[in-house]
Amino acid sequence: MPTINVQMFEGRTLEQKRAFVKAITEAACTTLGSSPESVDVIITDVKKDNWATGGVLWTDKK
Amino acid sequence: MPTINVQMFEGRTLEQKRAFVKAITEAACTTLGSSPESVDVIITDVKKDNWATGGVLWTDKK
Amino acid sequence: MPTINVQMFEGRTLEQKRAFVKAITEAACTTLGSSPESVDVIITDVKKDNWATGGVLWTDKK
Amino acid sequence: MPTINVQMFEGRTLEQKRAFVKAITEAACTTLGSSPESVDVIITDVKKDNWATGGVLWTDKK
Amino acid sequence: MPTINVQMFEGRTLEQKRAFVKAITEAACTTLGSSPESVDVIITDVKKDNWATGGVLWTDKK
Amino acid sequence: MPTINVQMFEGRTLEQKRAFVKAITEAACTTLGSSPESVDVIITDVKKDNWATGGVLWTDKK
Numbered sequence: 001m002p003t004i005n006v007q008m009f010e011g012r013t014l015e016q017k018r019a020f021v022k023a024i025t026e027a028a029c030t031t032l033g034s035s036p037e038s039v040d041v042i043i044t045d046v047k048k049d050n051w052a053t054g055g056v057l058w059t060d061k062k
Numbered sequence: 063m064p065t066i067n068v069q070m071f072e073g074r075t076l077e078q079k080r081a082f083v084k085a086i087t088e089a090a091c092t093t094l095g096s097s098p099e100s101v102d103v104i105i106t107d108v109k110k111d112n113w114a115t116g117g118v119l120w121t122d123k124k
Numbered sequence: 125m126p127t128i129n130v131q132m133f134e135g136r137t138l139e140q141k142r143a144f145v146k147a148i149t150e151a152a153c154t155t156l157g158s159s160p161e162s163v164d165v166i167i168t169d170v171k172k173d174n175w176a177t178g179g180v181l182w183t184d185k186k
Numbered sequence: 187m188p189t190i191n192v193q194m195f196e197g198r199t200l201e202q203k204r205a206f207v208k209a210i211t212e213a214a215c216t217t218l219g220s221s222p223e224s225v226d227v228i229i230t231d232v233k234k235d236n237w238a239t240g241g242v243l244w245t246d247k248k
Numbered sequence: 249m250p251t252i253n254v255q256m257f258e259g260r261t262l263e264q265k266r267a268f269v270k271a272i273t274e275a276a277c278t279t280l281g282s283s284p285e286s287v288d289v290i291i292t293d294v295k296k297d298n299w300a301t302g303g304v305l306w307t308d309k310k
Numbered sequence: 311m312p313t314i315n316v317q318m319f320e321g322r323t324l325e326q327k328r329a330f331v332k333a334i335t336e337a338a339c340t341t342l343g344s345s346p347e348s349v350d351v352i353i354t355d356v357k358k359d360n361w362a363t364g365g366v367l368w369t370d371k372k
């Protein structure tokens with residue numbers, strides 16, 4: 001606890017994910033007082049075919 | 063807001079998803095008064111190996 | 125299938141939710157070919173204290 | 187109802203998933219009094235690149 | 249890992265939840281080979297006003 | 311995008327949540343290159359009656 005689920009577009013590199021989970025975890029520890037080992041971050045890579053805003057899939061936006 | 067997460071079996075075409083997110087978004091705007099740009103729809107394609115009803119995976123149902 | 129999870133701000137009336145789940149379900153049936161009984165819609169009411177966009181809680185936006 | 191979403195590391199065999207969903211469903215029926223057909227279990231396979239504990243991706247743990 | 253999210257109707261007693269999370273965790277350990285301490289179960293209590301099947305809220309079903 | 315869902319124990323103050331969503335959003339912008347306005351953070355407050363680790367509800371742990 002906390003458990004943090006992140007949905008983002010696919011295409012981030014491993015290096016970006018590595019930096020992201022480290023920064024998110026530090027943010028949780030600093031502001032909530034969590035211990036690092038209690039923080040789980042789970043990333044879901046979402047294709048632009050599978051995410052719409054305003055009723056339009058991102059794969060169709062220009 | 064709203065953010066709408068949809069889990070469905072994989073296999074829908076892009077054309078079906080396009081129609082689906084458009085229809086869902088219109089439904090939200092009409093009934094909740096949301097503005098279209100505030101509606102996110104995120105689809106998760108689920109394999110029949112990964113979904114069970116009644117304790118049986120759909121890949122095993124006949 | 126599909127299972128549709130909706131996160132929205134709290135405060136919608138029962139009448140709005142009733143219309144919303146009916147419209148969403150019809151949208152899924154029409155565009156995906158689902159049977160109505162296979163469509164679940166689960167609403168989560170989110171407080172403005174618990175949703176942030178751009179790093180600011182909605183309770184703090186003016 | 188209930189709807190049970192399970193996030194686990196990828197790599198489980200179909201046989202393991204088959205046994206798992208059967209056991210989970212029986213556990214829900216026995217302890218909650220649910221009927222089997224009302225229990226949905228949806229598995230999400232997560233890559234070790236996409237799950238961090240303590241700020242470190244599992245792909246980087248030794 | 250695994251992390252198990254359960255959505256169920258509100259109204260279960262603490263005793264039922266206690267038995268449920270114990271049984272679910274044992275099921276995961278037996279079938280997946282997880283260690284007990286690696287299994288998280290998070291319950292979400294859903295009101296009948298907030299869950300629809302077939303386009304009808306459960307609060308409206310007879 | 312990204313959309314960040316956080317499950318944590320209830321009891322955090324509004325001030326803690328305010329600092330948390332700000333820090334999480336900055337972490338996402340810095341490491342992923344997201345624009346702040348594209349980052350949603352949604353918090354779910356979980357009761358200790360509703361979260362188990364190792365098969366034991368946190369309300370029962372000492």
